[in-house]
Amino acid sequence: HPNVCKLYDTIETAGERFLVMEFIEGETLQERITRGGTLSAQAALPIFLQIVEALDFLHRQHPPLLHRDLKPRNIMLSPSGQVKLIDFGLARPMNVPGVSADSDASTRREEQLSDSLHQMGTPAYMAPESLSRPKESDPRSDLFSLGVTMFEVMTGALPFQGGSEFQVASAILNEFPTLPSRLRSEIPPRLEYIILRLLEKDRRRRFQSAAEVKAQLLAVGRDLERPSYLSDLLWRSWRRYHLSFLPWLSIWFSRERIFHGIVLSSLVACFLLWMIRSRHPLHECRVSACIEEEIAPGEEFTLSRDDRVLIYVDKRGHALFRHDLITGKRLLLATLPQTIYHPAFSAEERRIYFATVELGEGGEDADRSRETLWEISPLGGEARLLLEDGGDPTPAPDGRTFLFTHKIGNFYRIHYAPTGDLAGARPIPMGESGHQGYPSWAPDGRRFVFHEWEGTRTSLWIYDTGREALRRLTAGDFQDSYPAWSPDGKWIYFVSNR
Numbered sequence: 001h002p003n004v005c006k007l008y009d010t011i012e013t014a015g016e017r018f019l020v021m022e023f024i025e026g027e028t029l030q031e032r033i034t035r036g037g038t039l040s041a042q043a044a045l046p047i048f049l050q051i052v053e054a055l056d057f058l059h060r061q062h063p064p065l066l067h068r069d070l071k072p073r074n075i076m077l078s079p080s081g082q083v084k085l086i087d088f089g090l091a092r093p094m095n096v097p098g099v100s101a102d103s104d105a106s107t108r109r110e111e112q113l114s115d116s117l118h119q120m121g122t123p124a125y126m127a128p129e130s131l132s133r134p135k136e137s138d139p140r141s142d143l144f145s146l147g148v149t150m151f152e153v154m155t156g157a158l159p160f161q162g163g164s165e166f167q168v169a170s171a172i173l174n175e176f177p178t179l180p181s182r183l184r185s186e187i188p189p190r191l192e193y194i195i196l197r198l199l200e201k202d203r204r205r206r207f208q209s210a211a212e213v214k215a216q217l218l219a220v221g222r223d224l225e226r227p228s229y230l231s232d233l234l235w236r237s238w239r240r241y242h243l244s245f246l247p248w249l250s251i252w253f254s255r256e257r258i259f260h261g262i263v264l265s266s267l268v269a270c271f272l273l274w275m276i277r278s279r280h281p282l283h284e285c286r287v288s289a290c291i292e293e294e295i296a297p298g299e300e301f302t303l304s305r306d307d308r309v310l311i312y313v314d315k316r317g318h319a320l321f322r323h324d325l326i327t328g329k330r331l332l333l334a335t336l337p338q339t340i341y342h343p344a345f346s347a348e349e350r351r352i353y354f355a356t357v358e359l360g361e362g363g364e365d366a367d368r369s370r371e372t373l374w375e376i377s378p379l380g381g382e383a384r385l386l387l388e389d390g391g392d393p394t395p396a397p398d399g400r401t402f403l404f405t406h407k408i409g410n411f412y413r414i415h416y417a418p419t420g421d422l423a424g425a426r427p428i429p430m431g432e433s434g435h436q437g438y439p440s441w442a443p444d445g446r447r448f449v450f451h452e453w454e455g456t457r458t459s460l461w462i463y464d465t466g467r468e469a470l471r472r473l474t475a476g477d478f479q480d481s482y483p484a485w486s487p488d489g490k491w492i493y494f495v496s497n498r
Contacts, residue, residue, distance in 0.1 A: 003054035005076070005086040024084055029153065030072035038156045041188050042224060048150060049217050050083035051075060055146065056210035058085075059139040064094040066137055070145035071125045072152060090121055094138055123165040123172075124148065124158050128201050131169050140203040143213065147198025147206075154191070155183040159199060173201075191220050302343050302352075309378065311343045311352055320354060322378060333376055334383045342392055347399025351375050355391035371412070373404055387422055392437050398445045401465065411435050414450055416465060428463050429470050436461075438482050443489040449473065451481045451494070460494060 009020040029047065033039065039047070051070075058065040067074075067085065074087040121130060127144035130137045151159045159177030162168040177199055180192045194216050200206040207213045301312035310323040317339040322331040334340075338356035345352060358370035373390035376383040387406065392414075394403040405412040408427060414436045417425030428436070434454025441448045447464050459476035460483050463469070473492070474480045483494040 001054060001057040003050045003083055003085060004057060005084045005088075007088060019089060021086065024076045024078060024086070026076055026078040028073050029075040029077055029083075029149075032077055033072065033153055033156065038184065039153055041154075041186075041191055041220070044150075044153050045191075045217060045221055045224070046081065047075075047077070047083050047153070048146075049214065049221075051085065051146060051149070052210045052214045052217065054083070054085040055139070055142055056214065058091075059142070059210055061093075064139050065091055066094055066139065067091050067142050067145075068130070068137065069121045069125070070142055070149060071122050072149055075149070121145075123168050124160065126169070126172065127203065128173050129203060131173060138203070139210070140206050140208065143198050143206055143210065144200075144203070146213070147195050150191075150195050150198065151177065151180060154187050154195070155180050157183060188220055188223060190216070190223055194220070300341055300343065302345055304345060304349055311345070311378070313340045313343065313354075317341070320352075320376070322380070331380055333378075333380050334374075336383070338370075338372065344393050344395060345378075346375075347395050347397065349378065352378055353386075353393030353395070355393060357391065371405070371407075392439060394439045394441065394448070396441050396445045397443065401445070403439045403441070403448060405435075405437050412437060414439055414463075440484045440492075442485050443487060449483040449485060449492050451483055453479075453481065460492070 005024060006022040007019060008022065011018045011020060027035075055067070055070075058067060067088065068090040069087060070085070074085065076084045076086050078084070123131070125145045125148045127137070127141040130141050130144075148159055151157075157178075158168075160168055160171040160175065162171050177196070180187050180195055181189075194207075194213065198206055198213070207216070300317075301310060303310055308324065308326055310325055311333075312321055312323065313319065314321065318337065319335045320333045320340050320343060322333050323329075333352070334354075336356055338358050340354055340356050343352055343354040353373070353375050356372045356374065371389060371391040372385065373387040373393060374383045375386055375393075387404070389407040389412075390404050391412070392403070392405040396402065400418065401416050402418070402422075402425075403414060403416050404422075404425070406415050406425070406427070407413075411430075412435045413427040413430070415425040415427050417423075430436075434452050434457070436450055436452050439448045439450040446466050447462055449460060449462050451458055451460050453459075456479065457476050458479045458481050460473035460480050462471045462473055464471075473483075478496050478498045480494050480496045480498075483492050485492055
């Protein structure tokens with residue numbers, strides 16, 4: 001192979017074995033970086049590609065041939081730019097045992113451990129499995145050594161350091177490398193990703209073959225020829241805000257997959273947003289209980305927070321019932337000659353508010369002058385009159401404020417008061433003119449939406465109790481009514497003739 005030094009013969013004399021190899025004019029990669037410093041990505045990429053070509057050739061032999069001592073000192077650079085891998089003194093076919101480390105290495109002196117390490121390779125470039133389980137080395141162990149070499153070429157430093165070879169070996173087994181971009185910011189993000197993945201401690205998370213590394217390096221070359229500013233910005237932002245704080249994640253997870261995931265997730269989110277804005281389909285509904293009785297239409301029922309108790313008005317509008325959806329038991333709470341509407345639990349669910357109305361001539365909206373506000377216990381008993389000319393009881397989610405409508409002059413106005421203190425109630429400002437009604441609290445308990453109408457003109461308004469500010473939501477060109485806030489506070493649903 002053009003990137004592998006030719007081996008002509010082996011000679012053994014006086015117990016020593018010598019390799020007879022071709023003479024290569026030039027310098028080692030170690031001499032190059034010692035003389036000229038770190039290489040740019042453009043200068044280093046052709047060298048890395050040729051090293052990978054040599055490893056791919058060795059690893060495709062049967063059985064695969066492991067170099068076991070890949071490092072800049074064993075890589076020759078010719079004046080023409082050709083790269084050759086040299087020094088196969090420690091090379092072994094895969095599955096052929098090398099010299100294993102003593103199981104009691106922790107109790108031996110550092111000098112003895114260093115001697116043992118040198119028999120297996122150069123400690124600073126050795127993979128974790130080569131240090132702890134030499135017999136289990138495979139082509140991915142050479143790829144780890146390639147990662148150390150690339151790290152050194154691009155940064156001028158080794159990823160794992162220590163005061164002795166024993167400490168270096170300990171760092172390889174237990175520590176994470178400094179991010180290359182911390183040492184040299186101009187390293188292309190994709191190249192940094194390749195280096196970090198090659199330095200995975202778990203070889204199952206490294207690239208699985210030299211061919212995979214080659215494909216990634218070719219992608220780096222394409223990035224250098226035709227840079228994508230958006231891609232580069234996203235990669236660098238991810239490196240800055242993610243890898244700086246969680247460097248171990250940069251080793252455990254593939255940044256390329258995460259980048260693709262971010263792009264795909266963004267596209268899916270945009271599509272879903274378009275679907276919601278264009279159609280806003282209802283969520284799937286399910287029947288949790290079946291009630292044989294017919295319930296009055298409109299807002300004539302309410303559920304407890306645990307979805308167990310249903311309070312509803314029968315279809316005739318004169319009876320208020322409590323229905324336990326778990327046991328199926330039904331309790332008649334109240335019967336009144338007036339029409340009952342808008343039942344609502346108090347915030348602590350110890351009381352039920354409801355309103356009654358006596359319709360005048362002309363139908364439901366012709367005369368609201370005989371509305372009345374009531375309360376009753378969820379367990380039954382006598383209903384207590386709270387307010388004449390009042391309706392639409394709406395407790396706030398936190399239980400501190402109570403909304404209701406009360407007639408002032410010719411119009412019903414929304415009032416808000418501390419719960420249990422209707423005497424301290426005060427009306428909200430008028431929007432334009434007409435009745436106000438059907439308030440609905442936002443989940444934050446600070447704002448509520450309501451509709452205001454006079455004749456056929458109906459509009460929606462929002463009132464902020466904290467700032468005491470009133471804001472129009474719809475213009476009144478349509479009959480927009482019966483608003484309700486979504487549980488997440490992001491939407492307001494309403495009925496309209498649009």
